[in-house]
Amino acid sequence: MSKTPDxxxxxxxxxxxxxxLSPARVFRDKVYTSRTLILPSGAALPVAKGRxxxxxxxxxxxxxxxxxxxxxxx
Numbered sequence: 001m002s003k004t005p006d007x008x009x010x011x012x013x014x015x016x017x018x019x020x021l022s023p024a025r026v027f028r029d030k031v032y033t034s035r036t037l038i039l040p041s042g043a044a045l046p047v048a049k050g051r052x053x054x055x056x057x058x059x060x061x062x063x064x065x066x067x068x069x070x071x072x073x074x
Contacts, residue, residue: 025054027069037062 029035029047037045037052039062045052052069054060063069 025060025063026072027052027054027063028072029069031068 029050029052032047033050035047037047039045039058041058043058045054045059045062051072052063054063064071
C-alpha cells in the first residue's frame, strides 16, 4: 500500500508574528558558588556553580546593580 498525500504527517508552520524570545542573561557570582537570592518582590533566584540566569527585567536590574555580580558576555 502506498500512502496518499492526506496520510503524510504535517509539520506546523512557524507563525510569522511569533515573538522571538531573548536569551537569558547570565551573571557570575563573585562571592559564592551556591546561594539563593531573594528579590525585593519576594521571588527566589538560585545561584549554582557561580552562575545565575536573569530571565526577566526585574532580575536583570537586580543583578546588574548588585556589587557581587558581573555580567558574562559569551
